[in-house]
Amino acid sequence: MNTKLPPRTVERLSKYRRLLDKYKDLEEAHIYSHKLAALLNLTPEQVRRDLMLIGLTGNHRKGYNIKALIGQIGTTIDRQEGHRVALVGIGNLGKAVLGFIRKANTKMDIVAAFDIDRNKVNTQVAGVACYDIGAAAQIISREQIRIAILTVPPEAAVNTATLLLESGIRGILNFTSVHLDVPPGIYLKDYDIITSLEEIGFFIMD
Amino acid sequence: MNTKLPPRTVERLSKYRRLLDKYKDLEEAHIYSHKLAALLNLTPEQVRRDLMLIGLTGNHRKGYNIKALIGQIGTTIDRQEGHRVALVGIGNLGKAVLGFIRKANTKMDIVAAFDIDRNKVNTQVAGVACYDIGAAAQIISREQIRIAILTVPPEAAVNTATLLLESGIRGILNFTSVHLDVPPGIYLKDYDIITSLEEIGFFIMD
Numbered sequence: 001m002n003t004k005l006p007p008r009t010v011e012r013l014s015k016y017r018r019l020l021d022k023y024k025d026l027e028e029a030h031i032y033s034h035k036l037a038a039l040l041n042l043t044p045e046q047v048r049r050d051l052m053l054i055g056l057t058g059n060h061r062k063g064y065n066i067k068a069l070i071g072q073i074g075t076t077i078d079r080q081e082g083h084r085v086a087l088v089g090i091g092n093l094g095k096a097v098l099g100f101i102r103k104a105n106t107k108m109d110i111v112a113a114f115d116i117d118r119n120k121v122n123t124q125v126a127g128v129a130c131y132d133i134g135a136a137a138q139i140i141s142r143e144q145i146r147i148a149i150l151t152v153p154p155e156a157a158v159n160t161a162t163l164l165l166e167s168g169i170r171g172i173l174n175f176t177s178v179h180l181d182v183p184p185g186i187y188l189k190d191y192d193i194i195t196s197l198e199e200i201g202f203f204i205m206d
Numbered sequence: 207m208n209t210k211l212p213p214r215t216v217e218r219l220s221k222y223r224r225l226l227d228k229y230k231d232l233e234e235a236h237i238y239s240h241k242l243a244a245l246l247n248l249t250p251e252q253v254r255r256d257l258m259l260i261g262l263t264g265n266h267r268k269g270y271n272i273k274a275l276i277g278q279i280g281t282t283i284d285r286q287e288g289h290r291v292a293l294v295g296i297g298n299l300g301k302a303v304l305g306f307i308r309k310a311n312t313k314m315d316i317v318a319a320f321d322i323d324r325n326k327v328n329t330q331v332a333g334v335a336c337y338d339i340g341a342a343a344q345i346i347s348r349e350q351i352r353i354a355i356l357t358v359p360p361e362a363a364v365n366t367a368t369l370l371l372e373s374g375i376r377g378i379l380n381f382t383s384v385h386l387d388v389p390p391g392i393y394l395k396d397y398d399i400i401t402s403l404e405e406i407g408f409f410i411m412d
Contacts, residue, residue, distance in 0.1 A: 011401055014400070014401040014404040015398070018398075078407075079407060085403070091302070092301050092305060093299075093303075093305075093306060095298050096301075096302045097299075100383075101399065101403070108403045171406035171407070172406075173399075173403060173406060179225055179246075181245070187405075187406050189405060191399070192220075193310075193397070194310050195220040196217075196379055196395050197312070197314045198216070198220040198283055198312070198314070199213060199395060201284070201313075202216045203377065204353065204377040205285055
């Protein structure tokens with residue numbers, strides 16, 4: 001494990017693995033860096049540099065061994081025992097994200113959901129136990145949860161994030177589009193739909 | 207309009223604006239580049255460079271005029287008449303994204319939704335007309351839609367994207383986590399929840 005890898009490298013390693021996942025049962029399958037690069041709109045140099053950082057070099061005649069590549073990316077970026085994740089805010093977006101993750105092949109395990117709605121608290125949502133947000137500190141500690149997905153309404157974003165961080169959460173995937181100020185040592189990733197659309201809009205203008 | 211701006215710059219300009227949007231009704235309000243930088247975990251140099259690219263320089267004593275900044279970002283990245291957007295795939299994720307965008311203050315206007323489910327076709331979803339995906343070419347042309355948000359199931363992703371591009375779509379926001387191969391001139395933006403979670407997981411490991 002090398003926490004010195006830049007965030008963009010980790011992001012790309014995760015993407016290489018997801019792209020190659022469908023080949024994981026093959027023996028001796030190889031892929032060239034330029035093929036992998038083309039699939040992700042990267043340069044072959046970028047791909048080779050990323051893989052070099054995790055100790056992989058390609059074979060000149062065949063490229064990279066896919067099985068070894070998937071294995072080495074896993075060794076580098078996965079936590080052996082997976083990650084225990086909480087989903088906070090079980091509205092439409094929360095439910096959609098939950099369904100999406102549970103269908104994906106990932107070591108991310110959603111083990112608790114939180115909401116303030118009495119109709120949701122103490123039920124199961126897609127197989128996940130839903131708790132009152134007031135119990136967050138207790139459940140997060142008991143379940144050893146360190147990552148939270150924040151899908152609460154914007155007006156609740158800041159207070160909920162503060163509560164989560166006080167409860168021991170160390171990484172937040174923020175869907176609220178509200179700016180969160182987090183202390184050093186906390187890893188925050190914003191997922192801003194509007195920003196993405198505006199970027200697309202800009203680049204397709206004549 | 208300057209399409210020579212790098213994607214990351216456009217993304218940051220969109221973020222500056224969203225962050226400062228709450229101040230837009232104030233007169234004479236200013237902000238320093240280092241304050242704006244701190245809010246987004248950027249360096250002040252980065253902020254100044256981005257704003258310089260769109261012709262803005264800060265005042266040494268007061269920083270940047272927020273009203274002018276918001277206005278200039280709009281002039282640079284917005285299309286005057288907004289963008290007409292289609293939502294393709296009205297499952298949980300599609301509905302959540304639709305609700306999210308309709309609540310946001312943006313020039314992105316979702317004017318049509320598509321699905322294959324007969325129970326959804328020819329209804330309104332959150333005020334948006336829903337059509338059969340088979341009518342995509344006709345509706346996209348008639349409604350002058352150029353951006354599509356793809357929230358179909360993974361197994362439908364590639365075929366649906368192909369159909370959309372044949373129908374005149376030029377930008378896709380892809381939520382499916384399936385890799386899409388798009389021709390030059392098409393702007394594709396992937397929104398990959400699992401990759402984001404894996405990145406967070408990596409950086410919070412001890």
